[in-house]
Amino acid sequence: MNKNNINKKGLFAIYENKEYKLIKRGQEYYITSRDSSDLKKGFEYYVNVAGQINTDIFMKKVNQNDIQEAYKIEMWAKYKGEEFYIMGEDNGEVLITTSNCDIAKKLDFKFVEPFVYDKHVQIEDLDEIIEKQDKVYLD
Known part of the structure; x- marks a missing residue:
């Protein structure tokens, strides 16, 4: 089980054959x-x-046509x-969530709303950590 990428989520892009986090500000992509x-x-x-x-993070404005592929990642x-969405991880503890009240009751989940x-x-x-990728079409 790969625990290293458990907090990896959001939009990503392949640019010049390398994966980067993708941000859209207005009509521009970074x-x-x-x-x-x-x-x-x-x-x-x-x-x-x-x-x-921030001197630890670097960004570059890119032309949408230069992005080879874009996708959304969820953990x-x-x-x-049972399968659950990972909300986040902190110090070896993971917050998982469900909307299924029967499963929540069976596995002793806390009611939030x-x-x-x-x-x-x-x-x-x-049991397992799953990275799900969904292709994103840029506009």
Whole structure:
């Protein structure tokens, strides 16, 4: 079970045969990286929406036509034979969620709001971690 990518989620793109996190701001697309060698490939320091510079993250504006592939990644887990969406991970504990009240009751999930039930479980108690990719068509 690959626990290293458990927090990997969101939009991604293949650009020049390498995977990057993809961000859309207005009608413009940006790819981000944590690899400082990408600064030699035209990346710049990441500036967040508040204007703060982050020297650990790098970004590059890209033409949509130069993106080879775009996709959304979600992380899921199998727990006690059922499949659940992973909300996040912190210190070896995973927050999983379901909308199925019967499964939630059976596996002792906590009621959050109608049709939302959550449970914190240890990573080692998961049967499997599943990365799901769905192709995204850029507009």
